[in-house]
Amino acid sequence: MQGVVNTFSNQTLPTKISGWSLVVFLLFAVGCSQPDVGSDVQGKVTFDGQPLDGGVILFNPLNADLPPIRANIQPDGAYQLKAEPAEYKVIVKWYEKQSGDIQAEDPRYHEPKLLTPKKYASLQTTPLQFKVAKEKEVIDLDL
Numbered sequence: 001m002q003g004v005v006n007t008f009s010n011q012t013l014p015t016k017i018s019g020w021s022l023v024v025f026l027l028f029a030v031g032c033s034q035p036d037v038g039s040d041v042q043g044k045v046t047f048d049g050q051p052l053d054g055g056v057i058l059f060n061p062l063n064a065d066l067p068p069i070r071a072n073i074q075p076d077g078a079y080q081l082k083a084e085p086a087e088y089k090v091i092v093k094w095y096e097k098q099s100g101d102i103q104a105e106d107p108r109y110h111e112p113k114l115l116t117p118k119k120y121a122s123l124q125t126t127p128l129q130f131k132v133a134k135e136k137e138v139i140d141l142d143l
Contacts, residue, residue, distance in 0.1 A: 038084045039132050043139040044077040045092055047116055051077025055094030055116070057141075059132075060123055062087045083132045090128035092120045092143060116143055 041059070045052045055073040063086050071081040073094070095112035102109050119125040120143055130139050 038082045039135050039137050040080070041083050041132055041137045041139060042078065042080040043141060045073050045079060045094075045141045045143065046077055047094070047143045049142070052092075052094045052116070053077070054097070055092065057081075058091040058093075059083055059088040059130075060091065062089065083137075085133050087129065087131045089123055089126055090130060090139075090141070091123065091126055092116055092128070092141065 045055070045057060052073050053075045057071050057073055057079050059069040059081065061068065061084070066084050066086055069081050069083050071079045073079050073092075093114065094116045096115055098109075098112055114121060120128065128141060130137075132139075
């Protein structure tokens with residue numbers, strides 16, 4: 001198949017498009033934090049008995065060959081992710097909400113305050129450690 005010649009690089013357009021498509025595909029594949037296979041992990045995150053209304057949960061494998069897995073915590077405290085069977089240290093971060101119209105350069109902007117205890121926000125201090133072993137795991141966290 002003959003393509004249209006790109007006058008800037010002397011390459012045919014179909015060659016250039018397929019090259020970019022491959023780059024985009026690889027970036028997307030590498031950037032995904034959830035594996036296609038593994039165990040379905042779900043649960044609820046509560047703090048002082050109340051569900052978190054947002055935030056993130058990160059499952060960090062003790063096996064350095066596996067990638068960390070991140071999931072958003074829903075307004076009812078629920079989260080859901082896929083994880084390879086392994087042992088994980090878990091980080092939970094929940095910040096105060098700010099008005100959506102305030103940008104970092106706005107003088108009213110301030111760093112959001114961490115609402116969960118600091119010990120849950122770091123791999124070095126989190127006491128949360130779990131083993132994912134089954135096809136479906138329910139891991140509820142009460143901070």
